[in-house]
Amino acid sequence: MxxxxxxxxxxxxxxxxxxxxxxxxxxxxxxxxxxxxxxxSVADLHTLTVRQEPADLRKNTYELTALYIACGIDxxxxxxxxxxxxxxxxxxxxxxxxxxxPGELSRMTQFKEKSRAHEDNINVGLMDYPVLMASDIxxxxxxxxxxxxxxxxxxxxxxxxxxxxNNRFGETFTVPEAYIGKTAARIMSxxxxxxxxxxxDANFNGFISIDDDKDAVIRKFKRAVTDSxxxxxxxxxxxxxxxxxxIYCAVTGKTLSEAEKEFQGKGYGDFxxxxxxxxxxxxxxxRQEKNRLLQNKDYLDDVLKTGAERAERIAYKTLNKxxxxxxxxxxxx
Ligand code: TYM
Numbered sequence: 219m220x221x222x223x224x225x226x227x228x229x230x231x232x233x234x235x236x237x238x239x240x241x242x243x244x245x246x247x248x249x250x251x252x253x254x255x256x257x258x259s260v261a262d263l264h265t266l267t268v269r270q271e272p273a274d275l276r277k278n279t280y281e282l283t284a285l286y287i288a289c290g291i292d293x294x295x296x297x298x299x300x301x302x303x304x305x306x307x308x309x310x311x312x313x314x315x316x317x318x319x320p321g322e323l324s325r326m327t328q329f330k331e332k333s334r335a336h337e338d339n340i341n342v343g344l345m346d347y348p349v350l351m352a353s354d355i356x357x358x359x360x361x362x363x364x365x366x367x368x369x370x371x372x373x374x375x376x377x378x379x380x381x382x383x384n385n386r387f388g389e390t391f392t393v394p395e396a397y398i399g400k401t402a403a404r405i406m407s408x409x410x411x412x413x414x415x416x417x418x419d420a421n422f423n424g425f426i427s428i429d430d431d432k433d434a435v436i437r438k439f440k441r442a443v444t445d446s447x448x449x450x451x452x453x454x455x456x457x458x459x460x461x462x463x464x465i466y467c468a469v470t471g472k473t474l475s476e477a478e479k480e481f482q483g484k485g486y487g488d489f490x491x492x493x494x495x496x497x498x499x500x501x502x503x504x505r506q507e508k509n510r511l512l513q514n515k516d517y518l519d520d521v522l523k524t525g526a527e528r529a530e531r532i533a534y535k536t537l538n539k540x541x542x543x544x545x546x547x548x549x550x551x
Contacts, residue, residue: 226360242366248290256296299525439494
């Protein structure tokens with residue numbers, strides 16, 4: 219275990235998880251956990267940057283914990299924990315805030331998008347969000363961070379902050395690499411293929427939720443926006459069909475040319491049905507397993523308790539080093 223490289227990633231418990239979260243992130247976590255020491259977090263502190271109903275947040279936190287396990291994250295092999303259970307995340311954020319500049323945060327695409335979407339609640343946390351994310355990663359000295367393409371800019375900031383701190387105070391942080399899958403790094407909305415598939419989409423037909431049953435999945439794929447013409451090929455002028463092909467390849471493991479060949483001469487209707495069936499086949503067992511795990515909150519609490527203890531040991535080792543480097547006196551015990 220010792221000589222394996224370390225991997226860190228996190229997901230927000232901000233509601234229903236989508237097929238985009240699964241294909242862009244969770245699926246890769248499971249695959250990578252074989253070769254890396256995996257540390258996975260439920261990023262509940264991040265979620266607070268957008269107004270939450272407390273009861274929903276609690277429910278969604280259990281949902282996501284169960285989903286991680288249902289997707290194959292093994293809590294014995296990997297560390298699975300809640301961000302708010304390890305106070306070092308907030309503590310390191312304070313230190314990194316002192317070496318990060320407002321301009322770096324105000325030009326983040328996600329900050330701009332979320333400020334537009336939540337005009338009535340543009341809080342300091344929303345802007346500071348990428349610094350908390352950098353703390354998540356740097357506390358664990360992660361070598362690799364698997365994420366979807368939308369998190370790339372945040373990853374770059376984490377790298378910049380690591381390098382800046384190391385230059386100023388001496389080698390402290392591992393500079394992390396992003397791992398962005400080749401397929402499925404950016405699953406687009408089924409209702410508007412120019413937009414990322416997102417659970418906050420007001421149009422429920424735009425996203426596939428892990429909680430959608432087979433009928434709902436097929437219905438949404440049948441309604442998916444396609445392009446003019448009738449060819450089933452992946453091409454820039456065919457964003458709708460390209461997205462569906464990308465999803466199909468991601469869930470079946472087929473290559474693009476295999477998929478294009480399979481659907482040569484077929485109509486859009488047949489194609490969309492096949493994609494829907496293939497997606498349902500993948501997410502049905504995950505949803506069932508997630509719901510089974512949710513029946514046993516004691517087990518989930520136990521997993522999170524052990525996870526926090528294991529995470530804390532690593533995190534505080536880094537934080538103590540950081541405090542020492544910047545000149546804060548060590549507390550005598
Ligand atoms: P979040 O919760 O928005 O999304 C979780 C993961 O899902 C990926 N993703 C997608 N991938 C492909 N296509 C899509 N349509 C799609 N939508 C979402 C995201 O890229 C992400 O990998 N800030 C992060 C959570 C976080 C984190 C971290 C990640 C907190 N700390 C440290 C990595 C390292 C977020 O909000 O992801």
